[in-house]
Every structure is written in C-alpha cells, then in structure tokens.
Amino acid sequence: MHSPIHLYNTASKKTELFTPIHEDKVHIYSCGPTVYHFAHIGNLRAYIFADTLRRMLSYSGYEVKHIINITDVGHLTDDGDNGEDKLEKGSRREGKTAWEVALFYEEAFKKDLEALNIPISTYTFPRATDHISEQIALITSLEEKGYTYTIEDDGIYFDTEKFEGYRDLAQLDLEGLKSGARVEENKNKHSPSDFALWKFSPENEKRQMEWDSPWGRGFPGWHIECSAMSMKYLGEHFDIHTGGIDHIKVHHTNEIAQSECATGNKYVNYWMHVNFLQDKTGKMSKSSNDFLTLESLIKKGYSPQIYRYFILTAHYRKELTFTYEALDAVKVAYKKLTDHILRGSHLKGNILETYLEPFLEALRDDCNTSEAIAHMWKMIKEEQGNDADLAATLLEMNELLGLGLEKLKEEVLHLPKEVVELLDKRLISRKDKDFSESDRLRDEIRKLGYIVKDSPDGQEVVKI
Numbered sequence: 001m002h003s004p005i006h007l008y009n010t011a012s013k014k015t016e017l018f019t020p021i022h023e024d025k026v027h028i029y030s031c032g033p034t035v036y037h038f039a040h041i042g043n044l045r046a047y048i049f050a051d052t053l054r055r056m057l058s059y060s061g062y063e064v065k066h067i068i069n070i071t072d073v074g075h076l077t078d079d080g081d082n083g084e085d086k087l088e089k090g091s092r093r094e095g096k097t098a099w100e101v102a103l104f105y106e107e108a109f110k111k112d113l114e115a116l117n118i119p120i121s122t123y124t125f126p127r128a129t130d131h132i133s134e135q136i137a138l139i140t141s142l143e144e145k146g147y148t149y150t151i152e153d154d155g156i157y158f159d160t161e162k163f164e165g166y167r168d169l170a171q172l173d174l175e176g177l178k179s180g181a182r183v184e185e186n187k188n189k190h191s192p193s194d195f196a197l198w199k200f201s202p203e204n205e206k207r208q209m210e211w212d213s214p215w216g217r218g219f220p221g222w223h224i225e226c227s228a229m230s231m232k233y234l235g236e237h238f239d240i241h242t243g244g245i246d247h248i249k250v251h252h253t254n255e256i257a258q259s260e261c262a263t264g265n266k267y268v269n270y271w272m273h274v275n276f277l278q279d280k281t282g283k284m285s286k287s288s289n290d291f292l293t294l295e296s297l298i299k300k301g302y303s304p305q306i307y308r309y310f311i312l313t314a315h316y317r318k319e320l321t322f323t324y325e326a327l328d329a330v331k332v333a334y335k336k337l338t339d340h341i342l343r344g345s346h347l348k349g350n351i352l353e354t355y356l357e358p359f360l361e362a363l364r365d366d367c368n369t370s371e372a373i374a375h376m377w378k379m380i381k382e383e384q385g386n387d388a389d390l391a392a393t394l395l396e397m398n399e400l401l402g403l404g405l406e407k408l409k410e411e412v413l414h415l416p417k418e419v420v421e422l423l424d425k426r427l428i429s430r431k432d433k434d435f436s437e438s439d440r441l442r443d444e445i446r447k448l449g450y451i452v453k454d455s456p457d458g459q460e461v462v463k464i
C-alpha cells in the first residue's frame, strides 16, 4: 500500500488524490531547456522541483520513469512562431555551428543538474533533433484527421478552432489576442491561436538545421517535439507533466490539443507548474546578457546545495524572490545541518519517526517543501544534544530534499575517530569565536595527516 499523495492539478485547478495509471509506476515528463545558452538560476527552479517530486514518489515506493527533453532545434524567439531561431542566434553569437552550440549547452545543463543533486543517470534526456521522424509521423496523423492547413512559403499549421475546448483550455481571450499587438501577428493564420507544426526553410536561405519532410525541407515547430517524445517514451496516456507557469497558456495547451487530436484519447492526468523566480526588478530572463547562472553563484561562495535549499524554502506554486540576503540566511542554516551530520553521522542513531512522519506528510501534500523544512527545524530545536538520532533522521530527510548531506557522511566515515573528535571540538570553538583554539585544533588535525578548510558548506577535510 502506498501512502496517499495529493497533487495540485492545473488542469482542474484543484488539489487531487494522486492515482497512478499503472499500479506501482509513475511516468513523468518535464519540459526541458532550449540549449542555446547557459541556464539562468530561475530556469533551474523547475528542475529542482521536478527532482523533489521524483524523490517523493520514489521514496513512497513507486518506480519512476522521468523524461526531460532537450530542445535543440527550431524554437523561435516568441510564442507566435515568429522571430529568430534561438540556436541559429547562438551560433552567430559564438561563431560555432548550431550543432556545436546545442551540444555544448546540453552538457552545461547536465553539469548544473548534477551539481544540484539531480542525478542525471535517473533521467532520460531525448533530443528533439534525434526524433524528427516521430514528429513528422505525428504531424502526418494530424493532417490525415483534418486538423492542419498549409500557409504557402511558411508552414503547416494546427487549426485550433477544430479542437473543441481549446479556448477554455488556453483561457484565451481570442478577441483580445486579435486586436492586441503582443506579437507581430501572422495574417495568414485562420485564428491567432493556431500554431506551426512544421516550418518551411526560406527559399533564399540555407538553414544549419533542416530536414526533408512530406511537405518539403524545413524544421519542426516547438510544441510538437514534447508530444512526440513524451508519447514515445511514456505512452499516449501518462501520469504527470511538469513545466513553468509560462508554459500553461501556449505550449502546454498546444501539446494537449495536438496529442489528444492525434490519439483521440486523454493525454496527461496531472499538470504541475512551477512559479517564477523573480529578482527585485521582476521575472528573471536571459534578455540581458548579464544573467545569473549557477556558476556565478559558486564564484560568489554559494554552493549549488545552498541554492537548492533556498529554492525548497518556498512552495513551488509561490513566486520566490531572489536576494543575496535570503541566500546568506540559507547558507547559515545549511552550515548548521552539516555541523549536525559531522557531529552525529559516525554514531549509530535511530530515525526519529515523530518528526519524519509529518515531514513526509508535508511532501506528500503537493510537495510542500517549506512545511517539511519547518518540521526538520522543529526536530533540530527539540532534540538538541541527541547527535546520533538527529544525524540519522537528517540523512533520511536529505534523501527527499537532495541537499547532498550524504556526501559529508561519506567523508566522516572515512576519517579516523581522533580526527572526527578534533573536528567536533573545532566546530564548537569556531561557534564561540575562539579562533586561537580553532587554529590550535587545526594544527593538531594536521599532525594526524589531514588539512581542514572552511568552506561555505562547513569544514572540509582533505588527507595530506
């Protein structure tokens, strides 16, 4: 028996009891990055959330199959299928081919995930360019069923008027969209909400990424890749689809429309969307060249663990504002956690169920990480001095939060007992700001063959 899990479903606008399609398995698809530049830290919030959801489901006994796609082609700079191809733009900026740009930033993205304790070996990362034939097959099936039309010298479009309920789904004010000058509107579209499934290569221009298709040389529209790849790996009907709240109106509405029209069946049961990370000026974006990356935080002395912890302090459906003050507060809290691990993880402790249970319940209640973290701190406060049990329970909680505390335990376990004891004493002396004592202890530890360094995450020990 699995413990009950509740998830907020954007599709019904309600929190619902989670019932998987297959008894012990959960299939999840998370919209991935367009790999034309580094991810900014706001982009990474969505994957920290997706990984926390995966950890909770997997801890609750489900076998989780989780896909994050890599958008490495054809995604134009606005939602209205206009503008410039982001990969071609990246290619010009860096003097590399679009293929090189895509591969480079895919690797950078995976490196960021690993650093954030999102273990890439537990995920599948299909690339859009490796699934062109699947996308063509899906468009063909939509064409056969009469959902498409062609705009000469432009592309194959999905006719949203033919999908009943499209307007409700998108919460669109179509009249407003028609009169608004949000994007330079394509006058040949039957309706402003129609979207490109396949774009033709311009005749006078050689694109770096283009393929032959039944409709001529070109490249897929953005939305079709997610339908094609999710259904290939997870089945035509699967459990959970995640993304950012900016995906709801256009990208996910289009995914639902094209998938359900092609198969005639329901596409996804639960839609989960992460809110924005803001800075003081508003939503973070890459439009200015000076955007924050994980690497820039590391350079300023904040480890990826600290950033992950910061993200988890807020519920994923709430807006979160990034400030260095907030990050500093998290850094102090994180250091306290590492101190408890250093002090107690070499002892044999028991799990404190009284605290673990409400912690788990909070996570099973729509991934309420902020409440789970509050339960964790209540335990730390009430169990002061109970080093062994505290460390054991913290390590258990760490399995769900993914804060990297297990790496510290590894370190502690490989250290001689005298070194662990000296480290513990040094921790106390540093807390009391007795720096001469702390330096004396460092020398003693050195005599035993180890160097101590004080890092943002606590004391780091290296064998000489």
Ligand SMILES: [Zn+2]
Residues within 6 Å of the ligand: 030, 031, 032, 226, 251
């Ligand atoms: Zn997507």
